[in-house]
Amino acid sequence: MDYPRTNRFESTTIILPVMNETTSLDETVKIILDEVQDKIREIIIVVCKRTTPEALTVVERLRAELPELVVVHEQKLPYLGGAMREAFELARGSHLVLMASDLETNPHDVKQLIAGAEKNPAAIIAASRWLRAGSFQGYSTVKLILNWIFQMLFAVLYGKRLTDMTYAYRIYPTKLVQSVRWEELRHPFLLEALVKPLRLGVEVIEIPSVWKARTEGASQNTFFRNFVYFRTGFKTRLLSKRSILKAEAAQE
16 A cells, blocks of 8 residues: 655745734745746635634735635634644645745745655655744743654654644645545644654655744644544554555555
8 A cells, every 4th residue: 555646846825824923923924925926826724613704804815915815714624633634635736835824834944845845745844842942932941842753753653754744734746645634623723734644654854944933823732632642652652554544545
């Protein structure tokens, strides 16, 4: 069993889930378009029933200003994982970028992710907060220590020299993510979205990035919910390639 390979970068889909982001969403889109608009196939903005009226106003303005680029999708599956899973299926670029709209993922790094995908189109290019000192800004000491322990534990478990397996800032070959049988709906999807490709043998290449605590809105992920990541990581390590791939996507 094998997954479908991507041999060339053509364009990328940007996926932006939106809950309560306004100014940060505006800035994220502006930076991306200023720096790499010629590489963008579309920007999929995912909203839900809980997206605030203020955020929806910004989303609708962006759609009106950029009708050829901005696609607005109201998710049906619940939570962040559900939003990402639906957006994966809608993506039309050869690659897609998984990121946030609250500036915790530095939008200036999109051009570096794309550059990595152009050189290694079959790989996942992943941003890491651990490749350079001082890359966490506004992160508590306790969370920093626990994050480091988690990263080292799962890097060993999966036998990979990776430093940041939970930071949801990556570019993927679209055919790859559309071939995987995803299960998670909440934030642990962000780990699932890396470890399932690892189990398939997909190469993951890290680039340095800086994380800054959001200044707008509130995170939808609670501290104790982070411990569910352990279940996702251990469970996926035991899965076979056949069980990870959709039946129609698998190549013998």
